[in-house]
Amino acid sequence: MIRVGIVGASGWAAASHLPALAGLADFEVTAVATTGQAGADRVAAAHGVPLALVGAEALAARPEVDLVVVSVKASGHAAAVRAALAAGKHVLSEWPLGVDAPEAEELARAADAAGVVHAVNLQGHRSPDARYVADLLAAGTIGRLESAVLVAAGDPLGGPRIAPELEWSTDPAAGTSLLTVMAGHFLATLHRVAGPLVEVSARLPRSRDRVEVTGTGRTVRNGVPSQVLLLGTLENGAAASVTVHGGSGSPDGFLIKLVGSDGTLTAVPPRPGTYMHWTDWDIRVDGEPAPVPARYRTVPFDPAAGPVANVAAVYQEVAEAIARGRTPSPDFHTAAAHHRLLAAIERSAATGAPQQVR
Structure with missing residues (x-):
């Protein structure tokens, strides 16, 4: 079982990541984090998630989290990704990975150095x-x-x-x-x-x-x-x-x-x-x-229902990469x-x- 913590767990994550994970047997959402405790509490209660936290660093530090999902505004991706890498956690980031090519390249090098599975949600x-x-x-x-x-x-x-x-x-x-x-x-x-x-x-x-x-x-x-x-x-x-x-x-x-x-x-x-x-x-x-x-x-989702099916397919790829110790695509x-x-x-x-x- 891959234990997932989602940073930025409202909005897009609530409409795609959380439903996708709920339908996949290899995953369990154990933590969510937003910028404020009240917001995290609301998301956790709505989706039955045990831990409601504030900020990426707090979430990445929890031993109950194996995979950190970054689903905040693009300008905040790099900081949240770095927090996950510093904690030695696998990480899936929403697209775009960074605000520009140099930042994305720096994050790719840092992820390799951390020795974790890293993926990006280019679900196409x-x-x-x-x-x-x-x-x-x-x-x-x-x-x-x-x-x-x-x-x-x-x-x-x-x-x-x-x-x-x-x-x-x-x-x-x-x-x-x-x-x-x-x-x-x-x-x-x-x-x-x-x-x-x-x-x-x-x-x-x-x-x-x-x-x-x-x-x-x-x-x-x-x-x-x-x-x-x-x-x-x-x-x-x-x-x-x-x-x-x-x-x-x-x-x-x-x-x-x-x-x-x-x-x-x-x-x-x-x-x-x-x-x-x-x-x-x-x-x-x-x-x-x-x-x-x-x-x-x-995946067990109807593609007619929106983005959940292809997001779930990304998670399937991440699970296989973690299980086999290989690089996922797209990384x-x-x-x-x-x-x-x-x-x-x-x-x-x-x-x-x-x-x-x-």
């Missing part, structure tokens, strides 16, 4: 649908991949309005934006399907200097992009085109189109209002349905490499020139 890497499409490509189902197109909605970030609980995300220093979070997850999923980008030419339009805080009558300064536009080259030489558009409501879906020398594969959501790294896909090869075989779906080095991709996108947008991903 564990998506059964993404893994199946990757296997179809590897099997030559559409021949040699020649181009990859991705169009996706990045709501609730990047639009003319922002929810009050996300007001802080309009500051680039917060590390949470249409590029870092939404495009970050989408590009990671595309990587799992089609391989890494090695060169990018990008634009990050920011269509408004101020955005409205929904329901307050206030506006706040906006320093983050409204769109992510990207042309690039994949490792196998295929062309890639990515558009992630911001918005203020429920996302209207995504489209993946993979064109090969012998055919075309498309993937879209079977239901509106979800993200590609959360849900199952309607996959078609040359227009014909290509349903995901049951063996790819290894902190995967995250650091992905941060370097985002840094190349930012360099290209700033300079107007193509950039190598390194």
